[in-house]
Amino acid sequence: MTAPAPARRRPSLGRQKIEIRRIESEEARQVCFSKRRAGFFKKASELSILCSTDVAAVVFSPAGKAYSFGHPSVECLLERFLESESSLPATATQQGKARVKGMVGELNRQYGELRAVVDAHKARRERAEEIMEKERGARSRSVAWMEAEVGRMAPEELVAFGTALVAVQGAVSARADQMLREALLIGRRPPTTSTRAPPGFHLPPHF
């Protein structure tokens, strides 16, 4: 039968698959931002309700406006987060189980570990040495050492070093990004659910 009847085209082709890459079109990117931002906050809301957990999310639009969701409030949770983080270095010694499955976990633990070391200086520069010495990894020490060296470099040296750094970082970032993406594209399974009243949102002055 092959009805010739292609008389009417569908009003829309529906959703098309896209790559997770920066959207070049300014307009399309803005539209996508609005839609996904809404979906993102909805997910945050559902997560907090279904699992009775505290969730905070902040998104900065390309224009520089900040959108946020927080249960109970962004400030409150952020403070708590910063606190929990400062006590992280202690857990650094637990590194020892890096598996493919646990790659994300291990990866993140080290990430947090190093960042904790770095940020610790911001809060308490006096403790820089102390924390650094606690790091056993030669790489960790080397990184800290590099940062220190930067401060005493001459202009020419700084430029040379910076150039080399960019090259190295480029390679590292590319590979890191690839791995991160793989890590993200792994799971999908079924949890359970339930509902609750919408947590607190902050409304902008314009509203």
Add this chain to the structure above:
Amino acid sequence: MTAPAPARRRPSLGRQKIEIRRIESEEARQVCFSKRRAGFFKKASELSILCSTDVAAVVFSPAGKAYSFGHPSVECLLERFLESESSLPATATQQGKARVKGMVGELNRQYGELRAVVDAHKARRERAEEIMEKERGARSRSVAWMEAEVGRMAPEELVAFGTALVAVQGAVSARADQMLREALLIGRRPPTTSTRAPPGFHLPPHF
């Protein structure tokens, strides 16, 4: 008519619709938390990549563990958020409340302050200079060492190293900015805020 009953039942009924309410079952809630948290962070990642926006998310598990996602980093974005919020009229957050229409109220719009970014860089510079005072050695070796090591690093190490590298680069930028200022005797100019850290996750040591 009455088709002769399909003899076999499906191995699974597939996904069922659920109400967004607190999950009573402790176990089911935990499973849901793990699954949805992963999906939530994935959404955050996609949003930041697709729209080139800065996104930060923090989730506290029922057990009190903090999980987070931040691009470039949670602290950085939090600072920016707090900064933008404090610069608003006091009535901002108390204005209208549940007047939203279709979507929930993620209409939190604040003004992002570039000054916060500047402050962050300033803090990092101070830290770098503090450390530099105590270390002096052959820095040229570090570059060669890095390039050699990068190729041999395990995935987890690579990412951790890349993250640390960002901090180093931040120090370089700060140092360069300062020298440039001194050399040209000009005021502070828009710092290079384009430095973007790779999206990072931060999970409890337990993960």
Add this chain to the structure above:
DNA sequence: TTGGCTATCGTTAGGTG
């Protein structure tokens, strides 16, 4: 606790008003 499977629900790309 973690991963895989399946069927289905929810999200959203693309287009219109």
Add this chain to the structure above:
DNA sequence: CCACCTAACGATAGCCA
């Protein structure tokens, strides 16, 4: 920019290994 439509894509509830 916002609402609405359609249809396909992606996330995931319920089970099981």
